[in-house]
Amino acid sequence: MDSPVLSTIFTTHEAPPMPKGHDEIRIVRSRLGYVFDILPRRWTQAKYQCGHTDQRFYRIDAYGEFVPYTPEFFEARIRCAECEVKHLHEHSIRCAYCGFSIDEGERTSLFIHSEDMTDLHQEAKIVLPEKGSPSLIGCLRPTCIDSLLSMAGTWAPDGYHSVRGTIETVIPLQEYLSLRQGVQSLG
Numbered sequence: 001m002d003s004p005v006l007s008t009i010f011t012t013h014e015a016p017p018m019p020k021g022h023d024e025i026r027i028v029r030s031r032l033g034y035v036f037d038i039l040p041r042r043w044t045q046a047k048y049q050c051g052h053t054d055q056r057f058y059r060i061d062a063y064g065e066f067v068p069y070t071p072e073f074f075e076a077r078i079r080c081a082e083c084e085v086k087h088l089h090e091h092s093i094r095c096a097y098c099g100f101s102i103d104e105g106e107r108t109s110l111f112i113h114s115e116d117m118t119d120l121h122q123e124a125k126i127v128l129p130e131k132g133s134p135s136l137i138g139c140l141r142p143t144c145i146d147s148l149l150s151m152a153g154t155w156a157p158d159g160y161h162s163v164r165g166t167i168e169t170v171i172p173l174q175e176y177l178s179l180r181q182g183v184q185s186l187g
Helices: 004-009 033-038 071-076 081-091 173-186
Strands: 025-028 045-047 053-055 059-062 107-111 125-128 135-138 153-156 159-162 167-172
Touching: 025 081, 053 081, 059 081, 125 173, 167 173
Parallel strands: none
Antiparallel strands: 025 059, 045 053, 107 135, 107 153, 125 135, 125 167, 153 159, 159 167
């Protein structure tokens, strides 16, 4: 018997599509905010090391994807939600292809893009190694450009740390394109 129920149960499912990205980092407050208003503040509020008092737990939407915080992060109470948004703006970059966040300490891959670079994210960063050609920094998400690429290094606020142990120079893609265009017009 060909049952429509059985055919839907036994079909293979593809990976869910990437969430729709946007160009901001924002705090997502709970829809149950009224519950926090009726509970005692000592249960719902916490004092953070940054000096602010905020909700004990919060969620940050970074460019269309929630930042995966651990319980240890909230137990340490390092930064309130507002300070965490500022920290992410200062210490993370965006993948050249999907535009999602690459956070401090996160493993990355490098891409050499030979086309006109118009299909890349506007906030893409490019690595200028001492030897070799310039490369774009990308994430290692399985739903990004190619999940078979290998890790080439990690992102840190002081620069790109390659697997060779060197810290490479990183500049915005737009700056690189204007430098390259200036060199081409001179030559």
